[in-house]
Amino acid sequence: MSNQYPEKIVYDLPGFLEITAGEFITKLEEQVASLPELIDIKMNNKITQLDKEDDLFVARSDSSTIVAKSVILAMGNGSFVPIKLELENEEDYTNINYFVQKTSDYVGKDVVVLGGGDSAIDWAMMLEPLAKSVTLVHRRDQFRAKLSSVEKLKQSKVNIITSFIPKELKGDKNNLQSIIIESVKDQSSQELFCDELIVSYGTISSINYLQEWGLDVINKKVEIDLQSKTHIDGIFAAGDVTTYQGREIQIVLGLAEGMQASASENQYLHKGIKQRPIR
Ligand SMILES: Cc1cc2nc3c(=O)[nH]c(=O)nc-3n(C[C@H](O)[C@H](O)[C@H](O)COP(=O)(O)OP(=O)(O)OC[C@H]3O[C@@H](n4cnc5c(N)ncnc54)[C@H](O)[C@@H]3O)c2cc1C
Numbered sequence: 001m002s003n004q005y006p007e008k009i010v011y012d013l014p015g016f017l018e019i020t021a022g023e024f025i026t027k028l029e030e031q032v033a034s035l036p037e038l039i040d041i042k043m044n045n046k047i048t049q050l051d052k053e054d055d056l057f058v059a060r061s062d063s064s065t066i067v068a069k070s071v072i073l074a075m076g077n078g079s080f081v082p083i084k085l086e087l088e089n090e091e092d093y094t095n096i097n098y099f100v101q102k103t104s105d106y107v108g109k110d111v112v113v114l115g116g117g118d119s120a121i122d123w124a125m126m127l128e129p130l131a132k133s134v135t136l137v138h139r140r141d142q143f144r145a146k147l148s149s150v151e152k153l154k155q156s157k158v159n160i161i162t163s164f165i166p167k168e169l170k171g172d173k174n175n176l177q178s179i180i181i182e183s184v185k186d187q188s189s190q191e192l193f194c195d196e197l198i199v200s201y202g203t204i205s206s207i208n209y210l211q212e213w214g215l216d217v218i219n220k221k222v223e224i225d226l227q228s229k230t231h232i233d234g235i236f237a238a239g240d241v242t243t244y245q246g247r248e249i250q251i252v253l254g255l256a257e258g259m260q261a262s263a264s265e266n267q268y269l270h271k272g273i274k275q276r277p278i279r
Contacts, residue, residue, distance in 0.1 A: 001025050001251070004099045008122060013251060024251075042066070046079070050213040057234065070268055072261045073210075073222060073230070073237040074254075080203035085114070087169050093176035096169075096197045105196070106131050112179060112192050113137070114166060115200030118145040123198055124158045125149070135159040135192055137166070137181055164190070210241075218243050228261035234268060236261035 006022030013019060032039050042064060049060040050071065059066045082098035084090060100106070100123050111131045113124045116138035124136045136153070141162045143150045153160065161181065167189065168180040178193045205220050216223045216231045221243035228236045238261040239254030247253070 007103050070234045070265050074239045076240040077205040083201040094174045109195035111196045112194040113198045116143045120200035121145045121149045137161045139165045227264040
């Protein structure tokens with residue numbers, strides 16, 4: 001969250017009318033830091049190997065080996081890369097963005113956003129009061145975002161173009177100046193001039209370890225039960241790394257699964273005796 005959308009306002013966290021993703025992460029960090037006797041944090045450790053050796057789990061990264069009696073997986077989508085446009089010279093232009101890091105970079109500018117999901121609409125709506133103009137281009141005529149967001153979008157000043165796909169990028173050295181879009185219905189084209197282009201086509205997850213670690217994986221996610229247990233005794237999971245029927249991608253759901261995983265882990269470690277995990 002703090003990497004991908006630190007300034008995005010999140011409206012669906014209980015207890016907060018609105019809060020930026022970055023502020024929320026800071027609050028979580030403060031909470032974790034208040035429990036130094038319980039939580040030992042190892043930063044910059046990408047776990048690439050997880051083995052069971054006798055009764056213990058051994059997690060390995062490039063720089064360390066961690067031995068534990070149990071494991072909670074909370075890796076989200078793993079390390080991920082944004083889906084690119086795959087158009088000529090895309091890599092050359094420094095004003096093509098795949099995440100919005102600082103909204104101040106867009107003040108007074110002509111911004112084009114490509115995409116039709118929640119993130120694309122959220123960015124368009126957030127930048128609309130700051131930018132000179134915001135144009136949202138989506139390849140379908142229906143958005144696949146929350147209905148309430150789509151309604152707000154339609155009432156905003158965002159210029160909405162549907163059923164068009166990007167065809168060509170035009171610019172000068174490192175500066176993209178315009179994008180040619182083409183109608184999927186009649187192949188007519190339009191040129192959109194822009195100071196900043198945001199490509200919001202989602203990300204490709206690079207999680208390929210889960211299967212190697214012997215977990216039950218469906219669409220690159222680990223299947224869990226109502227107790228946040230994976231099918232391997234002693235391994236639990238929470239957050240976007242998990243799957244079950246109807247699971248939504250929501251922060252609050254990941255937090256609840258984290259609580260459940262930690263309660264189940266406690267029972268596992270204390271042989272079925274229920275204990276309150278923390279405080
Ligand atoms: C643009 C955007 C907007 C969103 N807006 C909202 C919103 O408004 N409201 C809402 O409820 N949800 C929103 N979401 C969804 C929300 O961000 C996720 O549901 C939530 O972040 C999932 O949390 P997580 O801890 O499971 O995964 P993540 O937040 O992805 O965290 C996983 C962490 O694990 C680390 N990691 C990965 N692999 C390894 C490894 N092998 N070893 C060690 N560490 C590893 C990663 O670096 C990362 O720090 C949004 C998502 C996006 C992309």
